Each structure stands twice: as C-alpha cells, then as structure tokens.
Amino acid sequence: MSQLFDYKTAALVSSLMPGGHKSRQRGPGSDFYRKTHFLDEPDPSRIDLNASLTDPFENLQVRSYRQRSKLDIVVLVDGSSSMLYDNKVALTTQLFDSICRSVEAAGDDMSAFFISDQLRPLDSTASLKKAFSSVTPEHNRASAYTDIQRTLPGRPSLIFLISDFHWPETQLHGLLTAMSAHRVVPVITWQSREYEDYPLWRFVEMTDLETGKSALVFVTRSQRQLLKKRYQQRREYLNTQCRAFNQRPFWLVDHYDAAQMNQYFATSA
Numbered sequence: 001m002s003q004l005f006d007y008k009t010a011a012l013v014s015s016l017m018p019g020g021h022k023s024r025q026r027g028p029g030s031d032f033y034r035k036t037h038f039l040d041e042p043d044p045s046r047i048d049l050n051a052s053l054t055d056p057f058e059n060l061q062v063r064s065y066r067q068r069s070k071l072d073i074v075v076l077v078d079g080s081s082s083m084l085y086d087n088k089v090a091l092t093t094q095l096f097d098s099i100c101r102s103v104e105a106a107g108d109d110m111s112a113f114f115i116s117d118q119l120r121p122l123d124s125t126a127s128l129k130k131a132f133s134s135v136t137p138e139h140n141r142a143s144a145y146t147d148i149q150r151t152l153p154g155r156p157s158l159i160f161l162i163s164d165f166h167w168p169e170t171q172l173h174g175l176l177t178a179m180s181a182h183r184v185v186p187v188i189t190w191q192s193r194e195y196e197d198y199p200l201w202r203f204v205e206m207t208d209l210e211t212g213k214s215a216l217v218f219v220t221r222s223q224r225q226l227l228k229k230r231y232q233q234r235r236e237y238l239n240t241q242c243r244a245f246n247q248r249p250f251w252l253v254d255h256y257d258a259a260q261m262n263q264y265f266a267t268s269a
Contacts, residue, residue: 003098004105005261007073007158008268071108072153074182075099077128078163079116081137085164086191087254089132092162094256095187097125099160102258113151115142145171149178162187162252165238176245185264186242186249195231 043062051061077092096112103110112122114131122128152159159182165172176184235251242249250264 003094003258004102005098005258006265007102007106007261008265071106072155072157073099073103073108073110074152074157074159075110075112075122076148076159076161077112077114077122077131078142078161078165078167079114079120079131079135080142080163080166081135082164082166083189084132084135084137086193088164088189088191089129091191091252091254091256092132092189093125093128095162095189095252096122096128098256098258098261100125111151113148115144115148118144119147119151142167142171145175145178148175152179152182157182159184160187161185162189164189172241176241176247180245184245184247186238186247187252188238188249189252190231190254192254195228 046062048061048063052059055061075096077096083089083092100110112128114120114122114128116131116135120127120131122131159179161175161179161184163186165186165188167175238249248264248268250261
C-alpha cells in the first residue's frame with residue numbers, strides 16, 4: 001500500500017519557483033483560474049475571443065491562469081523522553097518516511113530537525129532512529145525548542161510538528177507562537193495503552209518518562225477511570241490550544257495510514 005499523501009496548499013503557496021502546487025501567483029501557469037479584463041493582464045496570446053465578443057460592455061477578456069509553485073516543508077520531531085513509550089518511535093518513523101516520500105514525489109524542498117537538548121538535522125529515517133536511540137529519561141525534555149524559530153524559512157511554509165504534546169503549557173505556547181506565521185500540522189502521537197491498558201486490583205510500576213522516576217501504584221477501577229478522564233481532558237485542551245493558533249491537530253493513535261493524512265488535507269483545504 002502506498003504511503004504517499006497529497007498535502008493540498010492552495011491558500012499557502014506564493015513562491016515563484018515552479019513546482020507541483022497551485023499557487024496564488026497568476027501568470028503563464030497550467031491551471032485555469034478565471035476570465036478577466038485584458039488591461040488587468042495584458043497578454044494578447046490569452047485573449048478569449050468568445051468571451052470578448054459576448055461581453056455586453058465590449059471589453060477584451062483574457063483567460064487567467066495560476067502558476068504551480070514549490071513549497072517549503074519542515075518536519076519537527078519531539079525528542080522528549082515520553083516519545084520512547086511503547087510503539088511511538090516506530091509510529092513516528094513510519095510517518096516521517098511517508099512525509100519524506102510525499103515531499104520527494106511533489107518535488108518540494110524539505111528540512112527536518114529532531115528537538116532534544118539541541119536541534120539535530122535529520123536527513124533520513126536512519127538518522128531519526130539514531131537520534132531517538134540517544135534519548136534517555138533522565139536527560140531530555142526537548143529544551144532546544146527555543147531555537148526553532150531560527151531554523152524556519154522566511155516565507156510561509158508547511159510544518160509538521162510530531163509529538164505526543166506532553167509538554168508544559170509554557171513550552172507548548174512558545175512552540176505554537178514561534179510557528180504562527182506558517183501553516184502547522186500538529187501531529188499528536190499517542191498510544192491507547194497510555195490510558196487503557198492497566199490491570200485492575202494489582203500494583204503496577206509507573207514511570208514518568210520525562211523524569212525517569214518510577215513508583216508502584218495500586219490500580220483501582222476509579223483510578224483507571226480517572227486516568228482515562230485526564231487524557232480526554234488533555235485531548236480537549238490540545239484541540240482548544242491548536243484552534244487558538246488557527247491549527248487543526250492530526251491525531252495519530254496506535255497506527256498510521258497515509259489515507260488518514262489525505263483525508264486531513266482534503267477537509268482542511
């Protein structure tokens with residue numbers, strides 16, 4: 001099954017570089033846009049004789065086209081320790097590979113960074129796996145997020161921010177603010193085991209993946225329900241925070257299918 005997806009960006013692209021996306025730039029492109037007055041776009045080769053002859057005001061009409069342009073794609077991967085939980089690394093790697101293939105197929109420009117104690121450039125899935133292998137619970141909280149803005153392109157771009165978003169409020173707000181001039185796809189990577197797979201009536205060792213500290217907790221029915229409720233509240237909170245920055249999160253839970261990403265962009269265009 002193909003893991004390519006189409007990231008529609010008609011409202012974003014304004015580059016003059018030729019590429020595979022519909023642009024806001026008008027000119028000698030391949031996508032018909034509308035008919036307009038000759039004086040607005042004085043190109044005799046695009047005069048529409050039929051429209052001109054039937055114009056009640058006797059104006060010369062030309063066919064206007066939109067160019068196809070390139071788009072800058074940026075992928076930011078959270079290197080916080082909580083991303084090591086269960087299958088998150090494999091899921092993130094699968095998504096990263098899908099983005100790389102899709103960008104290559106579209107002929108766009110892409111840069112990628114791993115956010116840990118420093119920003120590490122990524123050029124392949126192998127480099128992403130290597131970056132994750134260096135993360136330890138005791139020493140990583142993705143503190144380099146404060147350096148993100150200097151890595152972003154100067155023109156509006158499409159940014160995939162991949163994380164479980166288990167960040168403090170100040171860090172989350174700082175990231176979203178730094179990227180507010182761009183179109184951001186917050187990819188929220190969760191595992192259902194984080195809040196569902198807890199056996200009742202027994203001691204369970206729980207580890208805080210951000211600090212590395214563990215504790216034995218006796219799981220009761222009310223505790224398990226409370227845990228699920230807290231995750232639901234967190235989900236609602238993240239949706240609200242993203243909406244405040246005119247963003248819509250993509251919820252990546254347990255498995256990835258490029259068809260889901262296609263659907264996301266189809267309903268976001």
